[in-house]
Amino acid sequence: MRDYDPQSIEKKWQQRWRDSRAFEVAEDPGRPKFYCLVMFAYPSGHAHVGHVRNYMIGDVVARTRRMQGYNVLHPFGWDAFGMPAENAAIKHGIHPERWTLDNIAHMKGQLQRLGISYAWEREFATCERDYYKWNQWIFLRMFERGLAYRQRSAVNWCPSCETVLANEQVVDGACWRCDTQVGTRELNQWFFRITRYADALLEGAERLEQWPEQVLTMQRNWIGRSHGARVRFAVIPGREADAAEEPVEVFTTRIDTIYGATAVLLAPEHPLAERLAASSADPAAFRAQLDRFRALDRTARTTGQIEKEGFDTGRQALNPFTGKPVPIWIANFVLAEYGTGAIMAVPAHDQRDFEFARRYGLPVTVVVQPDGAPPLRGETLEAASAEHGVLVDSGPFSGLSSAAAMRAMTQAAEERGTGRGEVQFRLKDWGVSRQRYWGTPIPIVYCETCGTQPVPDEDLPVELPRVEQFSGRGDSPLAEVPEFVATACPGCGGPAKRETDTMDTFVDSSWYFYRYCDPRNDAQPFDPATVAYWGPIDFYSGGIEHAILHLIYSRFFCRVLNDLGMVEHEEPFKRLLTQGMVLRNGAVMSKSRGNVVDPDDMLATYGADALRLYEMFVAPPEREIEWTDAGLEGSYRFLGRVWRLVSAFCTAAPDCPALDAVDLQSADRALRRRTHDTIRRVSSDIDVRVHLNTAVSALMELVNELYAFCARERIGVEQPAADESGRPPRPAALAVVREAVEALVLMLSPFAPHLAEELWEVLGHAGGVVAAGWPECDEEAARAEEIVVPVQVNGRLRARLTVAADAPPDMLEALALKDPHVGAHTAGKRIAKVIVVPGKLVNVVARSREDR
């Protein structure tokens, strides 16, 4: 018997798969398709065992579906644009392209040595001109539709990365990549109008039934839909000379509290603030105050880390409901970018307004009394009461509930022309301009005569010029390349300048999954017919860190492409799995912590199959796992156990009879039951729940059972094939073992594909496990003849009955009551009732005689 030698087996099968193009696919309308995708990789250098866990999960799903007869698309590629490449260039003088391509080559080798079944012929990297050309093409379609626009605005600026960040890329006020505190800059920036799809993205989320609740919640929070009303407060003229002002519009979600609005507060950036300054008694002092507020740290301002301050403008506005004047103040905590940039202050019912009012002595007027609480009084209030309740001192609306008042008052405002119902979103448009080199050039030209001009499709791609020197400072590196900047205007042919910013790399990853469907198309991003066949993605797996970034951008792109008629579906990912990270010594693996485990080191000792099996077995895919060498060792031992089992069986039974040619004994039927029960469990664990850990443990149980069975039947696992008397094993026993072993090998193949292919061949099959197909559960064989039914007395286990599987309830009851253990616990008691769940359990309810 050969020993299990993963190195030689793995090399052999990887070679065979490559030679036979085993995982390459084409559209085939005659077969059901399955698109299995893992988030593509940023080629940072080396993959560690944490990165590859995700690829293993996807591979188990892909290999299983393939065996089940699906036409499986399982592609891989590289998210190859990005800052680390450019930083390497700055630090080590390696060109970003060289660095990126070297890393890709290394990581691809790692994945291939793990035996992940990718359709490598579809591989691409986003930094290739054949890919980013289509980023530009999509950008232009969005430009045509007003979905890409340019605007000067205050943006998040990372001083370390020297570039703009989208709101999604600012985490706790710091850069998502380098953790530096983010500042503000005023820049001309390109934006994608994702807000146009805010409602669609929110509603679409309701139908994503196979997404983790956590991710959906995060997306809902991020979109931040608020239903409220926009209300107009007329501005009362100050001096005679003042021009008539437009009314101030405020957004509120609590129009029911408007009778308690005792001030209007403007953001320092509000346009009216500027005009009020001009007409004020001391414009210079007014502006100095505004400037002081505007200069406040942006993050502090948007996260409530500043003292609430403000000043009275000296002007007043009319509350459209009370008809009374209220002062207009400037307040530093009012955000220009949310709602209308102005609010009505209701100190009694909003904590922020309350703090502001107490500080400056503004009146606090209670207009909503919460149910069942003692009446509130403005003078004695210690904190705002934000609860809904019943309206008081609110004119004709007094006595209404908050909810009813919101409807009635919104309607009243509409009728009087002083307001209307409105929905606001927290979601902002996606700023995509980046002042960096290693990204997709934005295909726009600026002409003195014609203005902003899109680059015509036929001139795409706007190629990224070769830049050799990177300082890492200053504006866009492309601005330093005169031959790139200087161009002819596509409109008039006159001299013009190219846009020198590049696109956010999240643009690349927002549609790459469609490119896999048609990766070499040079006429369009992809042929819609290919996506109609493969899409949407049936199974998508990746890290939770992309819950809002990549996954919301991709959903947005999907809808844009749907509007363009290129994609039929509205949601790109049917099922999402967020896999847990691999920790070591309680921390995420990272080079800086020095706790990374390189898969290649594990391959040398244990092989890819053991590594794969270990990472799938240790916990469900969603959960994070702690790396242990002992666990890997255990998986390796299990594979050795399988190897010896199958090898010994083949030696013991070179020819073994067919199942239907033998008479089965009860023990044989029991093994068959275990075999088919295992098929049922493993199939549903992989297909339905993706609980790969319990699938593996079911296989382990089957192996344990087989060892015991073979020992009893003298099918030489450790002993010779015949016992001392020279009597060979029973043919029926051999036949059921063969069935079990074959099912085992096939079901193990998604987890340990090399070992399984080798054993399948050893078992005498040519053509591989995919041709063999996934084993079918024979319900008849899986059905138990005898079952063990637990018997409880008052819910506590007291006995077990071994009965026929179809024993009727009254028989179970009679047997239970006859049992001596049951009798011991019911002695001296009255049996109130007996609950019988056929096939499951019996529960005898016994009461003391006194109890009624």
Add this chain to the structure above:
RNA sequence: GCCGGAGUGGCGAAACUGGCAGACGCGCUGGACUCAAAAUCCAGUGAGGUUCACCCCUCGUGUCGGUUCGAUUCCGACCUCCGGCACCA
């Protein structure tokens, strides 16, 4: 503060629809094999009590309470941890 998720042996975990808590693996203990070891195979392994032993009993799924014949599972309150949102009007 709001929203979501989690809490089970020495450890990773399982229990899928309210029905035998701890499957499977790691670790540990003992045995077989061996000159010996490694490897392998077999057995045991939640805590406590009782017993020569087999049996048997009590407790036990973060805490307290509830619903139920029966709760890791459902409900209420609370504690702890993880994640998201948060001066968003």
